[in-house]
Amino acid sequence: MYKLLLCWRYLRTRYIALASIISVTLGVATMIVVNAVMAGFSHEMQDRIHGILSDVVFESRHLDGASDASLHMQKIREVAGQYIEGMSPTAHVPAAMQYYVGGQHRTQQINLIGIDPDTYSSVSDFGQYLQHPENREELEFELKQGGYDVYDHQTDDPSKVVARDDMQRAGWEHRKMMAQYRQPIVAPPAYASDEAAAESDSDASPLPADPFSSSTSNHQATFDPSKEIFTGCVPGISLCSYRDAAGADKFFCVPGDDVTIMFPSAGQKPEPRSAKLTITDFYESKMQEYDQSFVFLPLAEMQKLRGLVDPLTGVANFNSIQIRLKEGVEPNMVRDLLRNRFPEQFYVVSTWRDKQGALLAAVQMETMVLNVLLFLIIAVAGFGILAIFLMIVVEKTRDIGILKSLGASGSGVMGIFLSYGLTLGAVGAGIGVVGGLVFVDQINEIADFLGWLTGTPVFDPSVYYFYKIPAIIEPFTILWVAVGAMLIAVLASVLPAWRAASLHPVQALRWE
Numbered sequence: 001m002y003k004l005l006l007c008w009r010y011l012r013t014r015y016i017a018l019a020s021i022i023s024v025t026l027g028v029a030t031m032i033v034v035n036a037v038m039a040g041f042s043h044e045m046q047d048r049i050h051g052i053l054s055d056v057v058f059e060s061r062h063l064d065g066a067s068d069a070s071l072h073m074q075k076i077r078e079v080a081g082q083y084i085e086g087m088s089p090t091a092h093v094p095a096a097m098q099y100y101v102g103g104q105h106r107t108q109q110i111n112l113i114g115i116d117p118d119t120y121s122s123v124s125d126f127g128q129y130l131q132h133p134e135n136r137e138e139l140e141f142e143l144k145q146g147g148y149d150v151y152d153h154q155t156d157d158p159s160k161v162v163a164r165d166d167m168q169r170a171g172w173e174h175r176k177m178m179a180q181y182r183q184p185i186v187a188p189p190a191y192a193s194d195e196a197a198a199e200s201d202s203d204a205s206p207l208p209a210d211p212f213s214s215s216t217s218n219h220q221a222t223f224d225p226s227k228e229i230f231t232g233c234v235p236g237i238s239l240c241s242y243r244d245a246a247g248a249d250k251f252f253c254v255p256g257d258d259v260t261i262m263f264p265s266a267g268q269k270p271e272p273r274s275a276k277l278t279i280t281d282f283y284e285s286k287m288q289e290y291d292q293s294f295v296f297l298p299l300a301e302m303q304k305l306r307g308l309v310d311p312l313t314g315v316a317n318f319n320s321i322q323i324r325l326k327e328g329v330e331p332n333m334v335r336d337l338l339r340n341r342f343p344e345q346f347y348v349v350s351t352w353r354d355k356q357g358a359l360l361a362a363v364q365m366e367t368m369v370l371n372v373l374l375f376l377i378i379a380v381a382g383f384g385i386l387a388i389f390l391m392i393v394v395e396k397t398r399d400i401g402i403l404k405s406l407g408a409s410g411s412g413v414m415g416i417f418l419s420y421g422l423t424l425g426a427v428g429a430g431i432g433v434v435g436g437l438v439f440v441d442q443i444n445e446i447a448d449f450l451g452w453l454t455g456t457p458v459f460d461p462s463v464y465y466f467y468k469i470p471a472i473i474e475p476f477t478i479l480w481v482a483v484g485a486m487l488i489a490v491l492a493s494v495l496p497a498w499r500a501a502s503l504h505p506v507q508a509l510r511w512e
Contacts, residue, residue: 020388020489023381024428025435028485031374032436033443035477038367040470045363048287051125053352054088054322055331058338061346064266065091065308065317073321079341083329088119089318091302095263097239097295101252108239110295112263114302117141123324126296128154130234131167131282132255141232141298143256143280146171154286162243166251175256175278179226230258231301232280238292240282255279261295266307266317275305378485382492385424389417389496417497418490425489429482437473444468 058076060066069089077084095112098105117139121127127136131149134140148170152162169177241251253259258278264270277297284291300316303309308317325334331351338349353360439446447458447469459469 020381020384020424021428021431023384024378024425024485024489025432027374027377027381028429028432028481029436029439030377031371031481032433032473032478033439033471034370034374035367035481036436036440036471036473037443037469038363038370039472039474039477042360042363042367043472044470045287046360048285049356049359050352051129052285052287052290053355054123055325055329055352056323056334056338057348057350057352057355058321058323058342059348059350060319061348063093063319064306065319066346067310067317068315069318069321072318075341076321076323076338080334080337083325083334085324085326086119086122087324088116088123088322089299089320090115090120090322091299091306091308091317091319093263093306093319095261095295097235097259097261099240099253099257099259106252109293110235110239110261111293112261112302113294113296114299115296116299120322123322126283129283129285131237131284135281141234141280143175143229143232143278144171146173148255148281152284154284163248164251165248166241166254169256170254171256173256174254175229176226178257179224225258229278229280230276231278231297233259233261233277234281234283234296235259235279236291236294237282237284238288239295240279253279255281263306273305375484378488381428381485382488385421385489385492386495389421389493390499392417392496414497417493421489421493421497422486425486428489429485432485433478433482437478440471440473443471 058072066072073087073089076087091114093112095110096107097110098107100106115126121139127139130136130139131153132144132147133149133153134144134147148167150164150167152164155162237249240253241249244250256279258276260274260276262272262274265273277295283294283296299318303316303318310316323334325331331353335349335351335354342349444459451457451459
């Protein structure tokens with residue numbers, strides 16, 4: 001009982017101990033806030049990456065892909081069919097996209113991706129990133145009458161909605177208005193070379209056509225842009241927009257406008273090809289790497305444009321098969337099954353984590369380094385506790401001698417100081433946990449207040465592409481931070497406690 005009484009007395013009379021408690025409190029609270037925010041950012045990032053990439057990606061190593069997606073999907077089901085929820089073939093190629101804006105042509109490098117509109121949304125979260133509500137329900141590469149989002153539908157905070165007034169004109173009305181400035185034209189085939197396109201009208205737009213048709217070379221048709229569209233495409237939103245100084249999204253072109261794409265043909269001797277496409281929607285994953293490079297179009301049209309269809313058999317090539325697994329199935333296990341079945345010299349099988357392994361590893365390393373650095377704050381508090389306890393041992397040498405002469409054991413004296421250290425650590429950790437949780441709960445309000453106070457936004461959505469700071473509280477993290485803080489406090493009190501316990505009663509009583 002005397003241990004607790006003396007411990008409490010030292011805690012009440014030694015106000016310098018408050019410095020150690022505050023240090024422990026700040027260290028614990030900071031670690032909880034940082035880990036919660038890092039976990040939130042990591043979760044959001046992984047969700048968006050996983051929303052773009054399916055659980056497992058089966059790819060051909062050849063740029064022109066492999067033949068017959070249906071046959072390959074059948075073989076995949078024979079190997080791991082019981083684990084698979086759905087599959088969708090794709091074809092992709094590096095390309096360039098060009099559109100006319102501000103009196104000049106703007107050209108950007110892109111990844112042109114052909115997808116199956118009937119199955120692609122079932123293997124990824126592609127649909128939820130589109131800007132027209134009907135396309136989010138069921139993707140169609142068709143131009144809508146209107147109704148495109150004039151704000152970011154992915155935010156649930158009305159106070160931080162980004163204005164997109166330019167999208168009010170998107171759709172058929174905009175296309176009809178733009179068609180008034182040009183007459184119906186005679187267009188060459190969609191797959192025509194640059195030289196052939198140059199011979200046509202400067203505003204000429206290639207028509208979708210089968211490049212293997214015997215009559216293709218002579219095919220021409222009248223195309224009325226006020227009534228017709230070219231093959232529909234869905235570019236990443238950052239390819240056609242920018243954010244102005246006022247924080248509003250401005251668009252170079254909107255659904256209803258036409259763009260020109262340039263890409264290499266398939267085969268032994270690739271040739272440059274170009275085609276006109278009509279923007280029918282935008283794709284916004286909020287991952288800048290994808291939003292400023294991806295352009296999607298129907299898989300069948302992509303295969304025709306590149307010449308991926310065998311003219312004799314009609315069987316088309318594909319570049320990859322996106323595979324969605326059933327709930328609870330481990331992607332690594334399915335990946336290994338497919339790797340054992342398909343030769344590695346022809347195919348690459350990887351999980352979505354494998355595709356972004358470097359990025360995920362960098363985030364994990366950053367979190368680890370931050371934890372080490374922040375834990376040093378608590379270590380500093382530990383040295384403060386060590387110094388305070390050494391002072392107490394020196395000042396209370398005579399008192400310790402009296403206790404030991406009255407029968408207190410060395411372990412009992414040592415227990416006083418260990419209990420004192422444990423109490424400091426527990427109080428500091430407890431207050432730090434509560435303070436950290438409150439801070440995390442109000443972190444967006446605090447960020448808004450600091451932004452108002454300084455006149456500069458602390459968390460700018462135009463930079464991070466999130467409208468609020470994501471934070472996830474993990475109970476295990478809170479537990480190990482609190483236990484670690486108390487452990488440091490106890491370890492810091494071991495040396496002073498051992499020194500006090502080793503004092504000889506006679507020498508302690510003679511201490512001046």
